Amino acid sequence: MTESTTNLAAFDAARRVMPGGVNSPVRAFGSVGGTPRSLVSASGPYLRDVEGREYVDLVCSWGPMLLGHQHPAVLDAVHAAVDRGLSFGASTPDETRLAELIRSIVPVERVRFVSTGTEATMTALRLARGATGRNLIVKFAGCYHGHSDGLLASAGSGLATQALPGSAGVTEAQAAETLVVPYNDEAALREVFAVHGENIAAVITEAVPANMGVVVPNDGFNQFLRTLTAKHGALLIWDEVLTGFRATATGGWGLSGEPEGWAPDLWTFGKVVGGGMPVAAVAGSAEVMDLLAPLGPVYQAGTLSGNPVAMAAGLATLGEATSNPEVYATLSQRSEQLQQLLSEALTGAGVDHSIQTAGTLFSFAFGTSATGVHDYAQAQSQEAFRYGPFFQTMLDHGVYLPPSVFEAWFVSSAHDDAAMERIAAALPHAARAAAAATA
Ligand SMILES: Cc1ncc(COP(=O)(O)O)c(C=O)c1O
Numbered sequence: 001m002t003e004s005t006t007n008l009a010a011f012d013a014a015r016r017v018m019p020g021g022v023n024s025p026v027r028a029f030g031s032v033g034g035t036p037r038s039l040v041s042a043s044g045p046y047l048r049d050v051e052g053r054e055y056v057d058l059v060c061s062w063g064p065m066l067l068g069h070q071h072p073a074v075l076d077a078v079h080a081a082v083d084r085g086l087s088f089g090a091s092t093p094d095e096t097r098l099a100e101l102i103r104s105i106v107p108v109e110r111v112r113f114v115s116t117g118t119e120a121t122m123t124a125l126r127l128a129r130g131a132t133g134r135n136l137i138v139k140f141a142g143c144y145h146g147h148s149d150g151l152l153a154s155a156g157s158g159l160a161t162q163a164l165p166g167s168a169g170v171t172e173a174q175a176a177e178t179l180v181v182p183y184n185d186e187a188a189l190r191e192v193f194a195v196h197g198e199n200i201a202a203v204i205t206e207a208v209p210a211n212m213g214v215v216v217p218n219d220g221f222n223q224f225l226r227t228l229t230a231k232h233g234a235l236l237i238w239d240e241v242l243t244g245f246r247a248t249a250t251g252g253w254g255l256s257g258e259p260e261g262w263a264p265d266l267w268t269f270g271k272v273v274g275g276g277m278p279v280a281a282v283a284g285s286a287e288v289m290d291l292l293a294p295l296g297p298v299y300q301a302g303t304l305s306g307n308p309v310a311m312a313a314g315l316a317t318l319g320e321a322t323s324n325p326e327v328y329a330t331l332s333q334r335s336e337q338l339q340q341l342l343s344e345a346l347t348g349a350g351v352d353h354s355i356q357t358a359g360t361l362f363s364f365a366f367g368t369s370a371t372g373v374h375d376y377a378q379a380q381s382q383e384a385f386r387y388g389p390f391f392q393t394m395l396d397h398g399v400y401l402p403p404s405v406f407e408a409w410f411v412s413s414a415h416d417d418a419a420m421e422r423i424a425a426a427l428p429h430a431a432r433a434a435a436a437a438t439a
């Protein structure tokens with residue numbers, strides 16, 4: 001490839017060699033239009049593209065960059081790890097340290113590292129089936145747990161953005177083993193368990209759904225999931241890939257009183273645990289986790305699992321987040337400030353909206369002030385056509401938002417006053433563009 005000097009030239013070149021020009025569909029700007037930015041560098045709260053333009057980053061690599069880009073402690077740890085070797089395909093002290101650190105924050109006994117959130121949830125399902133000898137999995141419409149076959153039905157994130165009910169290539173048998181229930185709907189869950197209870201291996205839920213926009217669990221909903229699954233001998237899989245160590249210092253865990261008296265059977269983590277490198281994990285009680293090979297009969301493996309450079313990035317990121325109280329204080333403060341600026345701008349332009357908040361995570365939905373958003377049907381029925389013009393105007397003013405109305409906004413502890421001022425200046429223009437949009 002010759003060096004591309006414009007985003008368009010870079011995207012054209014990418015389209016010739018990669019499907020849709022991307023390596024993950026949400027990057028293609030499909031629902032917002034325009035040319036995806038081809039990024040070449042990032043530092044603190046800023047991204048830079050091939051044209052030399054700078055953007056305030058409100059995607060943060062879809063969550064991992066909790067400390068912003070090129071945080072000195074993370075860079076030092078990664079450089080030191082690189083100097084020791086890129087990959088050994090064997091055990092290392094740092095993977096034990098990272099597992100210990102995770103265990104000191106959330107109530108799990110064993111951790112198995114993998115490279116992606118998809119692998120983590122896929123492994124959790126296999127463990128649940130291995131532990132129970134049952135086949136069926138219950139998931140919620142609009143929740144996204146990665147792209148493994150059984151979890152793509154009515155999934156959020158890129159499938160919500162492209163309005164896809166599922167994916168081609170998933171066998172009928174696999175689809176039939178996934179029962180999809182509306183989020184926050186206790187009656188529907190009771191009904192599913194009344195009919196299929198003896199065959200359900202697990203319920204998988206996002207700790208706080210954030211892939212159909214943020215949707216806050218109703219009071220007592222997570223407790224209900226715990227009680228119902230335990231009653232029927234099914235496992236509760238708690239997906240914290242997105243929320244873990246980001247929504248709060250623990251994650252979605254702890255947001256609505258969950259630690260009082262109960263815990264899920266299996267957890268999945270990703271994103272922040274790798275600090276920007278490919279790391280994810282499945283974790284849980286020794287009883288369930290020790291069913292994994294080499295101790296137990298449930299097989300799981302990975303050539304690059306626990307990669308030493310990735311472990312160093314995860315340890316440095318989570319280490320800084322847990323030892324420096326300013327990190328979560330700043331995240332909270334910036335998130336609240338951003339929500340206020342967003343709401344003021346939209347209200348000022350007469351755009352009806354609601355904001356859904358879970359700790360430091362939030363998203364907004366157009367035309368939903370009367371109801372808020374409590375499930376996927378409500379998320380889908382919003383005035384999504386307003387987001388494209390809103391997004392493009394923010395981009396023109398140097399602010400990089402998620403290219404989908406169904407994704408959460410991510411801040412970092414590096415978002416400073418200058419970054420917030422740029423966002424504040426852009427928002428009124430974007431709100432006016434949203435107001436002027438027609439379906
Ligand atoms: C809640 C949740 N689970 C699982 C995944 C899958 O993670 P990955 O993209 O690393 O495979 C994601 C995001 O992609 C996610 O948000």
Ligand SMILES: N[C@H](C=O)CCC(=O)O
Nearest residue numbers: 024026062157158211242
């Ligand atoms: N919503 C997804 C992760 O949380 C977006 C990341 C991707 O699919 O590329």
